[in-house]
Amino acid sequence: MCGIVGAIASRNVVPILLEGLKRLEYRGYDSAGLVIGNGQSLERVRSTGRVADLVEKSAQTQGQIGIAHTRWATHGVPSERNAHPHMSRDQIAIVHNGIIENYEELRASLTAAGYEFSSDTDTEVIAHLVHSHYARGNTLLAATQATLTELVGAYAIGVIAADNPDQLICARRGSPLLLGIGENEHFIASDMSALLPVTRRVIYLEEGDVAELSRKGCRIFDETGTETQRPVQLSELSNESVELGQYRHYMQKEIHEQPQALANTLESVCNSQSLIPGIFGADAHSIFAQVESILILACGTSNHAGQVARYWIEEIAGIPCNVEIASEYRYRTSVANPKTLVVTISQSGETADTLAALNHAKNIGHEFSLAICNVPESAIIRQSKLRLLTRAGPEIGVASTKAFTTQLAALFLLTLVLAKQRGKLAPELESQYLHELRHLPVAVQKVLALEPLIADMARHFADKHHALFLGRGLHFPIAMEGALKLKEISYIHAEAYPAGELKHGPLALVDKDMPVISVAPNDALLEKLKSNLQEVRARGGELYVFADANTHIREGDGVHIMHMPEHAGYLSPILHTIPLQLLAYYVALQKGTDVDKPRNLAKSVTVE
Numbered sequence: 007m008c009g010i011v012g013a014i015a016s017r018n019v020v021p022i023l024l025e026g027l028k029r030l031e032y033r034g035y036d037s038a039g040l041v042i043g044n045g046q047s048l049e050r051v052r053s054t055g056r057v058a059d060l061v062e063k064s065a066q067t068q069g070q071i072g073i074a075h076t077r078w079a080t081h082g083v084p085s086e087r088n089a090h091p092h093m094s095r096d097q098i099a100i101v102h103n104g105i106i107e108n109y110e111e112l113r114a115s116l117t118a119a120g121y122e123f124s125s126d127t128d129t130e131v132i133a134h135l136v137h138s139h140y141a142r143g144n145t146l147l148a149a150t151q152a153t154l155t156e157l158v159g160a161y162a163i164g165v166i167a168a169d170n171p172d173q174l175i176c177a178r179r180g181s182p183l184l185l186g187i188g189e190n191e192h193f194i195a196s197d198m199s200a201l202l203p204v205t206r207r208v209i210y211l212e213e214g215d216v217a218e219l220s221r222k223g224c225r226i227f228d229e230t231g232t233e234t235q236r237p238v239q240l241s242e243l244s245n246e247s248v249e250l251g252q253y254r255h256y257m258q259k260e261i262h263e264q265p266q267a268l269a270n271t272l273e274s275v276c277n278s279q280s281l282i283p284g285i286f287g288a289d290a291h292s293i294f295a296q297v298e299s300i301l302i303l304a305c306g307t308s309n310h311a312g313q314v315a316r317y318w319i320e321e322i323a324g325i326p327c328n329v330e331i332a333s334e335y336r337y338r339t340s341v342a343n344p345k346t347l348v349v350t351i352s353q354s355g356e357t358a359d360t361l362a363a364l365n366h367a368k369n370i371g372h373e374f375s376l377a378i379c380n381v382p383e384s385a386i387i388r389q390s391k392l393r394l395l396t397r398a399g400p401e402i403g404v405a406s407t408k409a410f411t412t413q414l415a416a417l418f419l420l421t422l423v424l425a426k427q428r429g430k431l432a433p434e435l436e437s438q439y440l441h442e443l444r445h446l447p448v449a450v451q452k453v454l455a456l457e458p459l460i461a462d463m464a465r466h467f468a469d470k471h472h473a474l475f476l477g478r479g480l481h482f483p484i485a486m487e488g489a490l491k492l493k494e495i496s497y498i499h500a501e502a503y504p505a506g507e508l509k510h511g512p513l514a515l516v517d518k519d520m521p522v523i524s525v526a527p528n529d530a531l532l533e534k535l536k537s538n539l540q541e542v543r544a545r546g547g548e549l550y551v552f553a554d555a556n557t558h559i560r561e562g563d564g565v566h567i568m569h570m571p572e573h574a575g576y577l578s579p580i581l582h583t584i585p586l587q588l589l590a591y592y593v594a595l596q597k598g599t600d601v602d603k604p605r606n607l608a609k610s611v612t613v614e
């Protein structure tokens with residue numbers, strides 16, 4: 007989604023801004039731009055291509071203050087005129103993430119006041135509003151503060167003025183923004199990775215904060231306008247974690263990082279002999295003791311993790327569990343039970359739909375919230391009573407991989423802790439599961455060794471336009487995840503079905519051009535699944551089966567088998583995810599798509 011970088015320094019900030027934008031490319035964007043101040047005027051450069059085009063176009067641009075942006079279109083098509091920064095009368099420049107909901111009425115009143123609009127965006131109203139207050143003699147800070155009182159919606163903004171080369175103003179509400187602290191230079195960014203080349207010292211702005219940055223320092227004002235202090239933290243993000251290294255794509259790198267990401271996520275429990283609720287926060291024990299049911303809210307891949315967890319939670323902990331797509335839940339009239347634990351799952355912790363669903367749940371009377379998230383400083387973490395961080399490290403590829411498997415590991419921990427607190431986890435079972443969790447990184451590593459075979463299998467998909475994914479029980483959500491991965495990065499239309507549902511309709515689609523991919527763990531539903539696979543073969547469907555050892559599914563005409571290791575019990579969905587990620591990756595390579603930045607998609611979906 008959109009990205010912001012800004013800088014005020016005693017050196018030329020253009021290279022800093024451009025490097026920052028490059029580091030934000032992974033979030034997805036369709037245009038980019040920057041504005042640089044030179045003391046008298048503002049110079050704007052924008053491009054509808056990649057940041058690399060912007061680099062070329064701004065080769066001659068220099069200045070010691072500037073703001074820059076990558077835009078993912080919401081209001082108005084991707085075009086240069088809609089690209090940020092937006093300006094008002096060449097005096098004020100602004101970059102904005104988020105959505106201004108009342109922009110139409112603001113636009114009408116600003117037009118009546120004589121302002122001319124040169125874009126179709128909601129953002130441009132902010133530039134003109136700041137200008138209108140600034141022109142009345144307010145300071146840039148006061149003009150921005152006055153503007154914010156008129157906005158309804160979500161924003162992270164950066165603002166500069168042509169005649170004020172010594173101040174950069176920024177603010178956030180509903181969209182993330184942080185300040186980078188350097189030596190006599192200061193920065194803003196929507197994501198820490200943008201600032202790693204210049205500083206690790208960071209201040210995370212709170213909801214409603216406004217900040218005034220100069221070269222010498224920064225002042226922060228809370229939502230009441232009172233000057234306040236926010237802690238300076240040292241970011242733990244390392245340069246290697248956001249660099250590609252030996253890999254061809256971030257997605258491939260992140261698939262291979264899964265053993266380490268799982269080991270990091272499980273670190274707190276793997277070194278101990280027993281599980282304690284405290285890993286979810288100080289109040290976890292007392293909250294879990296009151297919980298009667300679970301409601302999981304998430305989007306996309308994170309929702310699939312929740313769907314796997316439903317099987318675990320009901321079967322192992324014996325607690326009723328519902329999983330809802332966050333964007334649907336937020337608009338549904340539902341009945342709240344204050345004894346329900348609301349679990350949000352999110353890689354980014356900034357997904358607008360998931361955040362809104364969490365707030366909706368609280369508003370209708372849910373008191374207990376728990377976040378499973380990969381970003382410690384994110385809004386979802388801050389707004390939840392309990393939390394468990396997945397420690398997958400930054401995920402740059404738009405298609406979620408290591409975030410998903412670490413979410414599953416975290417949800418399995420949640421299941422075990424809940425089961426234990428309810429007296430449903432005998433000590434020997436607890437030790438067994440802990441042992442299996444400790445073994446997980448090694449088990450994943452073994453599955454990763456299938457990569458060359460899967461690359462080979464992917465060649466069969468080069469000319470395909472559709473695919474069906476089948477799974478049963480605990481592995482049906484894994485089939486859904488496999489289908490989502492394939493469609494989002496290879497653009498092959500893919501659908502997932504619980505295998506038993508095939509004969510109720512989708513079997514009509516099966517012919518030689520419809521590859522059918524099946525997850526075949528050696529579990530209680532194996533024999534049922536085998537019958538379903540026969541139904542496909544009998545209709546001439548080509549089968550690609552990811553089969554555990556001892557499933558006795560034989561390779562043959564139209565049946566391709568990928569041999570997985572031993573059945574991993576409850577943790578099997580984690581292992582079965584890996585080959586589907588690799589399959590999607592290698593099919594996308596066959597198709598020649600932009601693997602890390604698939605068309606139309608963004609990494610953090612911070613708008614509705």
Ligand code: F6R
Pocket residue numbers: 305306307308309351352353354355356357360404405406407490491494609610611
């Ligand atoms: C798919 C994918 C998305 C995200 C979804 C939620 O590969 O990455 O479906 O899972 O947009 O994002 P988070 O987890 O950040 O809330």
